Amino acid sequence: MTDEPTVEEVEPTEEVDSTDSTEEASGEDVAEDLDAILADVKRERDEYLDLARRAKADFENYRKRASRETAEAEARGKAALARELVPSIDNLERALAVAEDGSEVARGVALVHGELQATLARAGVESYDPAGEAFDPALHEAISTQPADGELGAGTVVETLERGYRLAGRVLRPARVIVSE
Secondary structure (H helix, E strand, C coil): CCCCCCCCCCCCCCCCCHHHHHHHHHHHHHHHHHHHHHHHHHHHHHHHHHHHHHHHHHHHHHHHHHHHHHHHHHHHHHHHHHHHHHHHHHHHHHHHHHCCCCCHHHHHHHHHHHHHHHHHHHCCEEEECCCCCECCCCCEEEEEEECCCCCCCCCEEEEEEECEEEECCEEEECEEEEEEC
16 A cells, blocks of 8 residues: 555544635625615715705795785785875865765765775774874874963873874874974
8 A cells, every 4th residue: 555645544624614704704894884875874864854954944934034025015005005095084074074064965975984994994004183192203293382271281282183093003194283382
């Protein structure tokens, strides 16, 4: 026989399983890749959520601004119309003051006057007569003065020549008055 060992005589050596370490290494790489992809997806999700929230907030701000501007435009329109109608009401009041009581003309003028005042009241316009109140230049326009009598002190509205009008607390036309001095 020869000195060479036969296949049966060779003792098996411990083999290192190269597939296990490769699988472990590639498994760790896959996990890292998945973690990186997940992080990117979360970042994109957060960006899109932020954009959606901003768009929603912008839309809410726009809706509120549009609503406010619409209300302001409506108030300006009412105020402009009221300013145009107030002199007509003054003229109807003057006509009623000189008309014969109970006449057909007086009843007709009173009817038109009442309809105009009711229309303005429905729009939120109110008239005010400051007779007996203290003079306030923000609400009253002094046309003239007269000496104060014992009953009224100085700076008091003695007589209202034309009623004042306001809309939502804002003066459309100050009352034209005579003030005691």
